[in-house]
Amino acid sequence: MNFQDFVKLLRSRWVTVGVTLAATVLGAVAVSLLTTPQYQASTRLFVSTAAGSSLADTYQGNRFSQDRVVSYAELLTGETLAQRTIDKLGLNMSASALRANVSASAKPNTVLIDVLVLDESPVRARDVANALSEEFVSLVRELEAPADGSDPDSRVVVEQRASIPQQPVVPKTFRNVVTGLVLGLVLGIGLAVLRDVVDNTVKTKEKLEEITGTGMVGSIPLDRARRNQPAISYEQDNSPIAEAFRKLRTNLQFLAVDNPPRVIVVTSSMPHEGKSTTAINIALALAEAEHSVVLVDGDMRRAMLHKYLDLVGTVGFSTVLSGAAPIAEALQKTRFPGLTVLAAGAIPPNPSELLGSQAARKLLNELRGQFDYVIVDSTPLLAVTDAAILAAGADGVLIMARFGQTKREHLTHAVASLESVGAPLLGAVFTMTPSRGGSSYSYSYSYGYYGEDVGKRPSRTTPPPVEVLARRSTKITSDGGVSASMQPPEGAARPGKRRKREAPE
Ligand SMILES: Nc1ncnc2c1ncn2[C@@H]1O[C@H](COP(=O)(O)OP(=O)(O)OP(=O)(O)O)[C@@H](O)[C@H]1O
Ligand SMILES: [Mg+2]
Structure with missing residues (x-):
């Protein structure tokens, strides 16, 4: 790294x-x-010896004091002195508790000792420091008194008495x-x-392509507005997500140019990876380019398209397959020009069977005849077999991977399940990629709308992404296998410009 x-x-x-x-x-x-705040009071003690008459005596005396200072520092924190101080002040505490709050340090090469006393009360800290120092002076006098009653060799004086500390030293x-x-x-x-x-989710284009064995054909940014309104109004929308879908649309048109896929299944490994939202917006992006598109809800377990697009949910795919209604009656026009929807219909008890039936294939073929593109939303591959069944009969499959959520092993298994039924994988799409420019995984860069009338466009805070697009694609070979081919990178699409309708195959 x-x-x-x-x-x-x-x-x-x-x-x-x-x-x-x-x-x-x-x-x-x-x-x-x-x-609990603690206050610290300090005193300073001075250790002196009886001065000799000669220079040598004075030097010896000074050395004697310096040696004494070290032992005195030990005595200052001792049990005896603590008990004498407690007795003098009438404190209600043990000698060891008091000792814990007393420290004494001798300055090197001096005859000075600093005594520090900590206490919750600033007044008591001062009193203890003073009483302890005075008691120490008496203690030294007693200890150093020669047996013959002459003057002691060493004595201690309190050079600096303690005052009440103003500020606590702890905390x-x-x-x-x-x-x-x-x-x-x-x-x-x-x-x-x-x-x-330890993150085992898919987060890079390289990993996505490595696992799926196909190119990344789109990266759809996270757009909170999609939670309330999954469908993008392309007519007025040049937001990053709309641009991402336009790029995906263009890539789709580049995939397998000799045998362009027209029945496309949108799937993923696990639930909530953005299949339905992406399917709707791929369909809308294709419709924006003046293709006639039918969006089929192939998710008969958790049908959402009719909810996302405010349509009737009870009549649709399953209704036609069961023979309860002709296809023309089940198709619903949407408020978006060029987009027709076949909802899932009433939830059947046997979705997999129904989707794998000859009737389902026939229905999809019929739709292929009527529309330029048939976009089929489906179930998660690892949950049920429905998506694999649909994928096997489609021209191509787009597999979604939710950025930072889809686990690598889940995606691997999902791709394996597609391979096991011989489904032609067209490409992989990242969904809900972080749109913050700083993301390590954002593939976008900014460009301006030179010479455009900005007033006509909705304000934009983030630039539209221009994908570094996958150059590989898969296509069905004459023997029914799947082969990889290289595609030229797409040129930058002109945002907002409607495309000429391409002649259907
Ligand atoms: N690009 C996006 N930006 C923000 N939110 C999104 C985006 N795509 C999908 N979502 C949100 O993620 C949730 C799941 O999306 P969606 O229903 O499309 O996933 P799904 O894979 O079809 O789920 P299921 O497996 O249940 O069918 C929804 O709340 C949707 O609004
Ligand atoms: Mg869905």
């Missing part, structure tokens, strides 16, 4: 990093708020927050990298 990949990874996993960072910073703030809120920030960043980045390593 180079630096650029790393930056892209962070941008695509910014939620993980952000949440971890927020959690650790909030944790640090909580720790600071929950910590250290700023230090805690900075620690939380650093910890959050390290943890967040670590988690992001880990998630990327």
Whole structure:
């Protein structure tokens, strides 16, 4: 992974990093708020020896004091002194509890000792520090007193008494927050990298093409507006998603030019990967190019097309197959010019059987005769056999993979199930790709509408994607097999321009 990949990874996993960072910073703030404030009072002790008359004596005395200072620092935090201080102040605490709050440090090469006392109360911190220091002066006097009653060799004076501390020294809120920030960043980045390593979803064009063994013919960006209104109004829409479907349409027209597919099944490995939404918009994009298109709901388990397009759902594919209605009566005109829909009809008890029947093939052939394109929405391949059955009888299959959701092994199995029935795979389509420009997986770049009257176009915040399109396609060979062929890359389509109708085969 180079630096650029790393930056892209962070941008695509910014939620993980952000949440971890927020959690650790909030944790640090909580720790600071929950910590009882502690105040610190300090005194300074000076250790002196009886001065000699000569320079050598003075030097010896000074060395003696410096050596003493180290032992005195130990005594200051000892049990004896703690108990004497408690007794003097009448404190209600144990000697070991007091010791835990006392520290003493001797400055190197000096005869000074700093005594620090921590306490929840600033006044008590001061009192303990002063009392402890005074008791220490007495203790040293007792310890250093020679047996013959002469002056002690060493004595301690309180050089600096404690005062009431104004600010608590604990909690250290700023230090805690900075620690939380650093910890959050390290943890967040670590988690992001880990998630990327264990991520087994399809996220790159290369992986998609490797698994499906076919070219990527489209990459449909995530567009929240599609949740409420799956169908794009191409007449007024030049949004990135509309452009993506126009590119997909153009690619479809490039696929297998000698034997252009006209009955196209749209499927995927698992539910909710955008099959129905994509099928609707492929059909609409083809209709925009003045082709006559029929959209067939081949998903008799979870029929959605009639809901997505506000049509009648009870009459459709299954109705015609059961002989309850002629095809002409089951077809429904939509509000979109050039698009006719055959809904799924009433849900039958045996969808797979019905879809695999001769009647189903005949019906699709009839539709092929009446329309330029027959786009068939279908079920997930790994859930039921319906899609594979439909795919086997189609001119071509488009397999959807939902970006960052479709698992690699699911896609592999889905492709295998298509291969097992000899279905001709036309190409793979990424659905719901992140539309944020910073995504590591976005294949788009921006271009402007030079010389256009911007006022006529809806405002756009993100540029339309121009796919680096798949150049491979599959086609049916004379012996019924599937072969790969190379196709020229598509030239940049002119957004919004309606295409001339191409003569049907
Ligand atoms: N490009 C898109 N941008 C945003 N949302 C989308 C897009 N495509 C599909 N969706 C949403 O994803 C959900 C599933 O879409 P859709 O019904 O098309 O999937 P499906 O594969 O047909 O599902 P099922 O397997 O249940 O038939 C829907 O809520 C739909 O609005
Ligand atoms: Mg569907």
